[in-house]
Amino acid sequence: MSDSSIWLVIVLGGLGTYAIRAVFLVFAERVASVPPKLQVAFRMIPAAALAALVFPPLLRPEGALTVASAELGAGLLALVVAWRTRSIPITLAVGITAVLILDRLT
Amino acid sequence: MAPRDAFRRGAIDVFPVLLGVIPFGLLAGAIPAELGLGLEHAVGLATIVFAGAAQLAAIDLIGESAHVTVIVGTILVINLRMLMYGASIAPYLVDRPLSRRLGAAYILTDQAYALSVARYRGEPMDGRTRLAYYLGAAVPLWVNWQVVVVLGWFVGAAVPESLPIEFAIPLTFLVLLVPSVTDRATVLAALAGGVTAVVLDPLPANAGIPIGALTGIVVGTAVELQARESRTVDA
Numbered sequence: 001m002s003d004s005s006i007w008l009v010i011v012l013g014g015l016g017t018y019a020i021r022a023v024f025l026v027f028a029e030r031v032a033s034v035p036p037k038l039q040v041a042f043r044m045i046p047a048a049a050l051a052a053l054v055f056p057p058l059l060r061p062e063g064a065l066t067v068a069s070a071e072l073g074a075g076l077l078a079l080v081v082a083w084r085t086r087s088i089p090i091t092l093a094v095g096i097t098a099v100l101i102l103d104r105l106t
Numbered sequence: 107m108a109p110r111d112a113f114r115r116g117a118i119d120v121f122p123v124l125l126g127v128i129p130f131g132l133l134a135g136a137i138p139a140e141l142g143l144g145l146e147h148a149v150g151l152a153t154i155v156f157a158g159a160a161q162l163a164a165i166d167l168i169g170e171s172a173h174v175t176v177i178v179g180t181i182l183v184i185n186l187r188m189l190m191y192g193a194s195i196a197p198y199l200v201d202r203p204l205s206r207r208l209g210a211a212y213i214l215t216d217q218a219y220a221l222s223v224a225r226y227r228g229e230p231m232d233g234r235t236r237l238a239y240y241l242g243a244a245v246p247l248w249v250n251w252q253v254v255v256v257l258g259w260f261v262g263a264a265v266p267e268s269l270p271i272e273f274a275i276p277l278t279f280l281v282l283l284v285p286s287v288t289d290r291a292t293v294l295a296a297l298a299g300g301v302t303a304v305v306l307d308p309l310p311a312n313a314g315i316p317i318g319a320l321t322g323i324v325v326g327t328a329v330e331l332q333a334r335e336s337r338t339v340d341a
Contacts, residue, residue: 001171006147008174009164013181014154020185022211024192028200034193041327042190046286048299048322049184050279052315053163055300056307057276065304075276082281088129095277099270 070102107231109238116221116242123217123243124250127158131251133274134161135258140271141169145259152255156213156248159282160184163315166275173311180312183319191219198226199240201233210240218244291333295326 024031034042054075061071078095085091107115131152138148143165151161160181167177191214199207222240225231231239265271287296299322306314 001168005174006143006168007150009168009177009181010147010150010154012174012178013151013160013164014156016178016182017155017157017160017185017188018212020182020188021192021214022208024189024196025199025207025211025214026204028196028207031193031196034190037327037331039190040291040330041323042187044292044295044323044326044330045183045187045319047283047292047296048326049180049319050159050283050286051296051300051322052303052318053166053180054276054279054283055304055318056314057273059304060307063307071273071276074273075280078277078280079284082277082284086281086285088133088278088281091281092129092133092274092277095280096270096273099273103270 068106070099070106073102074098107229107235107239109234112231112235112238113242116225116239116244117246118242119221119225120217120243120246123221124246127217127247127250128254130158130278131254132258132261133278134158134165134251135255135260136262136265137162137271137275138165138168139259139262140265141165143168145256148255148259149252152252155181156251157181157185157188157215158251159279162275162278166272167312167315169272170312173313176311176313176316179316180319183316183323188214188216188219191216194223195219195240198223198236199233202237206237210237210244213241213244213248215244215247218247291326291330294329295322298322298325 058069058072058075059065059067061069066072074095077098078091081094082091134152135148138151139145151164155161155164163180163184164177167180192211195214196207199210202210218240221243222236225239226236262271283296287293299318301318302321303314303318306317309317
């Protein structure tokens with residue numbers, strides 16, 4: 001990716017993110033509250049967005065759909081560790097070690 | 107509480123949170139280094155976008171040479187949740203000058219939002235004191251993030267190529283995903299988002315990721331609204 005494309009991503013992503021952060025603070029006097037249906041939608045964002053980022057690298061590590069990959073095995077193990085510990089360092093240590101070992105075996 | 111004390115109180119309250127975000131910030135610096143991006147790109151993302159999960163997703167997609175609109179779309183979908191934080195904190199800061207509110211918006215994060223609103227609900231304060239408490243929590247988070255991202259870049263640049271450090275990206279998202287899945291609606295939002303992204307993975311430019319995320323949001327919202335409706339009917 002070219003340097004100018006990367007900066008375009010950073011600037012547009014930053015402007016959009018700032019608008020998201022600022023809109024309700026700017027119009028604080030005029031906007032009373034967020035409609036309840038929209039609040040429900042906002043609550044779904046982390047689960048939906050993070051899963052959309054997590055599933056493809058685990059189920060299609062090389063592009064093709066597979067359930068017999070080192071990535072999926074390591075990912076499932078990491079899921080258990082993440083669930084029990086909620087810790088990024090521990091999950092990373094277990095997950096990356098597991099993918100290295102499973103990669104050797106397969 | 108005087109504004110000065112409120113600022114200090116916020117800084118004390120945020121301290122354990124600062125330690126907690128260190129590993130995440132190190133990754134947001136190390137992964138771009140590992141993918142061959144410059145320190146200026148890592149710092150640009152950290153200062154201009156300043157949102158951990160979105161930074162990591164953007165870095166991942168830049169590494170895969172996704173289309174600019176797809177990367178920006180993914181950043182914005184992930185960050186949409188902050189609309190909620192702005193809306194929720196705005197009534198507490200409504201009497202502050204616009205310039206202060208515009209400044210406060212730039213450093214709005216999950217953690218600063220959560221600490222501040224919890225404090226505002228438990229303790230009566232005037233607007234100035236509330237803003238001071240918010241800044242006490244939000245400013246150290248910003249400074250900490252920048253420092254840790256720069257440190258992470260140097261760590262990442264030193265990590266040997268043979269270590270599959272890119273795999274740290276989905277693993278980190280996994281750690282963030284687990285606590286966000288709390289009930290039937292969020293489980294279905296995650297499954298719909300994840301499965302759609304996998305099915306649409308062959309689409310060019312990684313368009314499957316933002317489309318998958320939006321699909322998951324729609325499915326989870328529909329499930330939740332349906333459940334609420336049937337509860338109302340039952341009652």
